Amino acid sequence: MKSSILYRLFYFLLFILSISCKSGLDTRGNTNYLSSIDSESFKKIPLTPGNLINTIKVNDKESEWKYDLTIPQINEGQKVPLFIVLHGGVGSKNYTKFNNCLVTPGLQDAGGFIFSPSGAWRTWTLDYLEKRILDFIDLAKENWPIDPNKIVLVGYSNGAIAGWQYAKDYPDIFSAMILMGSSCRVEEKLDIPIYVIQGTKDKFFPIKKVRKRIAEAKALGCNITFVEAKGNTHLKACEYKEILSTSISWMEKEVWKTK
Secondary structure, eight states, X not given: OHHHHHHHHHHXXXXXXXXXXXXXXXXXXXXXXXXXXXXXXXXXXXXXXXXXXXXXXXXXXXXXXXXXXXXOOOOTTOOEEEEEEEOOGGGSTTHXXXXXXXXXXXXXXXXXXXXXXXXXXXXXXXXXXXXXXXHHHHHHHHHSOEEEEEEEEEEETHHHHHHHHHHHHOTTTOSEEEXXXXXXXXXXXXXXXXXXXXXXXXXXXXXXXXXXXXXXXXXXXXXXXXXXXXXXXXXXXXXXXXXXXXXXXHIIIXXXXXX
């Protein structure tokens, strides 16, 4: 009985997120703009290849921000991609497991930084979380060997729902997006190429509705590559690892034109 109630509650929360697609406020054009990320704390992040789980100081409502960061091997003079990972509810309590079982193994061959912060159960379009993401990207471009034309947002579930809104609001920041396990009605053409992965057995976001919305978005002129993960569900995010890796060749050939 208890698990059934929790299941219905989870479904309700996802439903609310899927119909809202609401953006936070962007104040980056303000001359008095204050970064939400402590720059000195950021600069202390070691760029040693491998995986790092740590916290960074922030200047907003909390004192620290937890994150999981995968750092690639970088050759001298080389600039690499930056992947920003927005987990879903299934990754909230253990975002490091979510990153290490799905995102890092799925995207490590792209040779980029993979930044997976914790957002708890909150929607990523809350003002302060959205501001952190944008400020982190700014600091990464200023201090790390990041190719500004290869910044990619990777979202799952409510992280993907936020991604649809980010695609509308920040077309000059992200070169591409990889959105999994979500459904969001698009009402205008989006200028960012999007790789959509959807499980055919996802009970929270039924495949028939997703197909319909993707078709509607394409009719508006959106550049969307739609991949169906046959038999995949919603709660077992780690099952998407192999199909996530197929997005690498899409980015290299279709988005970055490097191959």
